[in-house]
Amino acid sequence: AESLQTFCTAATWAAAGFTNPTDDLSSVLVCGENLQWYSDAAATIPVNNISTVSLVNGDVYYVTQTIAGCESEPLAVSLTENQCACIENPSFQNENGSFDVSGYTFYTQDNGTASQVEACKTSSYILPGMSQYTATIDEYNYSTSNDPINYASPGMNEWLAANGVNISTTSPFGCSSKSIKLNNDNNGSRSRTTMVKEFVAGEVLSFDFMFLMDDPGHTYIEQQPFVTIKLYDENSNLVQSRCVIADPENCIFNTINSAVKPNGSTHGTPIVYSDWSCLKLNTIELQGQAARLEITTGDCIFSAHFGTAYFDNFYVGDDSPGLCDSAFGYMSIDPIAQTGTPYEACSL
Numbered sequence: 001a002e003s004l005q006t007f008c009t010a011a012t013w014a015a016a017g018f019t020n021p022t023d024d025l026s027s028v029l030v031c032g033e034n035l036q037w038y039s040d041a042a043a044t045i046p047v048n049n050i051s052t053v054s055l056v057n058g059d060v061y062y063v064t065q066t067i068a069g070c071e072s073e074p075l076a077v078s079l080t081e082n083q084c085a086c087i088e089n090p091s092f093q094n095e096n097g098s099f100d101v102s103g104y105t106f107y108t109q110d111n112g113t114a115s116q117v118e119a120c121k122t123s124s125y126i127l128p129g130m131s132q133y134t135a136t137i138d139e140y141n142y143s144t145s146n147d148p149i150n151y152a153s154p155g156m157n158e159w160l161a162a163n164g165v166n167i168s169t170t171s172p173f174g175c176s177s178k179s180i181k182l183n184n185d186n187n188g189s190r191s192r193t194t195m196v197k198e199f200v201a202g203e204v205l206s207f208d209f210m211f212l213m214d215d216p217g218h219t220y221i222e223q224q225p226f227v228t229i230k231l232y233d234e235n236s237n238l239v240q241s242r243c244v245i246a247d248p249e250n251c252i253f254n255t256i257n258s259a260v261k262p263n264g265s266t267h268g269t270p271i272v273y274s275d276w277s278c279l280k281l282n283t284i285e286l287q288g289q290a291a292r293l294e295i296t297t298g299d300c301i302f303s304a305h306f307g308t309a310y311f312d313n314f315y316v317g318d319d320s321p322g323l324c325d326s327a328f329g330y331m332s333i334d335p336i337a338q339t340g341t342p343y344e345a346c347s348l
Contacts, residue, residue, distance in 0.1 A: 002076040003030065006317065007055045008086035008200065016200040016290040017234070020088060025050035025061065026095035027088075028077060031175030032065030043074045050095055057081035082317070084288035085202025090314040091176035092151060099137070099151045099178050106133040108148035108183075108193040118301055119226030120243035125194050125296040133193075140169065140181050142262040148193045150181045152310060158262040159185060159212060160273060165256070171208035171276050171312035179208075179312035182297040188214060188225070188305040192298030199316050201286035205231070205293065206324040208313045211274045213246040214305035215255065221245055225307025227297050231281060234290040240281055246272050246300075246307065269305060278313075278324040 007023040025037060025047065037047040041062055047053060062074035088103035107126050133149060140150035142158040152169035154177060160167050170179045183193040199205070213225040224245040231240040248255045253272040261267050283291060297309045315323070 001073075002078060004078050004080070005029070006080050006082040006085070008082050012081070012083060013086055013200065016084075016086070016288060018086075018198075018200065018290065020086070022054045023086075024055060025053040028055075028061075028079070029091070029174075030063050030075070030077065032063070032072075034066040036064050036066065036071070038062040038064070038074060041074065041076065043071075055079050055081075082202075084200055085317040086200035087197075087314055087316040088199075090316075091174070091312060092178040092180050093176060097177050099139070101137055101151070101180075103197065104180075105196045106149050106193065107131075107196070108133050108191060110148075110189045110191040118222035119224050119245050119298065120221055120228060122238075122241065124230065124294060125192055125228070125298070126196070126294070142186060146184045146186045148182070148184055148191060149195075150184075152179045152181055153177060157210075157212065159259075159271065162260050162262045162264065163256045163271075165254075165273070167210065167273070167275060169210075169310055171210075171310075173208055173276065173278065174313045176312050179310045181308060181310050182295065183299070183306065183308045185212065185306050185308040188299040188303060188307075190299050190301065190303040192296055194294055194296040195311070197293045197295075197314065199291055199293070201283040201289055201291040202317045203282070203284045203287065204280050204315075204317070204319045204323070205283050205291075206278055206280040206315045207311055208276055208278045209274070210276045210310040211244065211253070211272075211307075212309065213272055213307040214300065215246040215248055215270045215272045216300055216302075216305040217270075218300060218302070223301045225298065225300050225305055227295065227307065227309050229279070229281075230294040230296075231283070232292040232294070233286055236292070239286070246305075248272055252277065276312075280319075280324040282319075283316075 009022045013020040039045045059079040061077050064072045064074050094100040137149050138145045140152045154170050156166050157169050226245045228243045252274045255272050257270045259267040259271045
């Protein structure tokens with residue numbers, strides 16, 4: 001068996017303006033438990049400290065997994081240098097499966113003015129003078145660790161489990177054991193939280209998501225809890241913008257009308273949630289360039305209803321059949337005319 005994978009050199013990163021070193025063996029994505037790398041097909045020469053092993057075009061390494069004391073046959077992993085399409089830390093974890101947030105930046109604000117947190121804004125939610133979020137990012141727990149930014153490990157979402165729905169807080173696609181949660185879900189304090197990810201564009205960018213929001217049924221789009229996705233080119237020009245609001249008529253959402261909180265008390269507001277799905281953006285016109293993704297999750301405009309979302313398994317590279325059956329169709333660079341409107345196309 002053989003796995004074909006690509007990597008980026010320091011020169012490729014530098015050509016797009018990044019200072020990243022050449023990708024190392026820890027950046028190679030392989031699913032399995034208790035992985036062990038080797039430099040030979042017979043699996044006799046182990047490779048340890050894989051984060052110190054820089055990759056070279058044409059390298060072949062071999063990897064096994066061990067379950068209940070039984071080591072598998074080695075899988076050959078052949079590596080090819082990429083001339084574009086580079087992303088650091090796509091699944092929020094290091095080679096040991098521990099949470100890792102390197103390569104991402106965050107911004108959050110509570111109790112902003114109504115104009116700052118309205119849904120589906122055409123401009124960035126990162127306002128002038130807004131400080132980067134630098135607090136320690138802890139594992140999510142509804143009662144004890146419910147912050148603007150948390151990470152999640154495999155396990156059922158507490159809100160949904162309390163209402164008889166079992167959906168994991170990590171994506172079932174791929175083998176990531178960590179995800180990132182934006183915005184807290186224990187109040188609606190008119191907060192919004194933005195995650196920024198910079199990368200070298202390839203043909204497509206895709207990622208997995210799960211949305212969970214109150215549905216207060218406010219009259220106007222800009223009043224509802226929301227998620228926005230904005231893509232900028234290397235000159236900070238907005239090239240794509242999409243927005244999802246809490247809307248039970250949107251085909252990605254399921255509705256729980258008589259919701260209870262994770263502690264068992266009555267919630268009093270319907271909640272809407274999506275299954276895990278993926279979103280794919282066509283970035284072919286930006287190939288080889290630096291690009292910036294901004295994802296913002298926000299509460300309703302009236303300080304009473306929450307919006308939260310989970311993200312996992314980012315991918316930058318060539319498009320291929322089955323890569324991502326996007327919940328919103330295939331988003332292309334041009335135009336951005338759907339900004340501020342709810343999605344209508346679903347392919348779940």
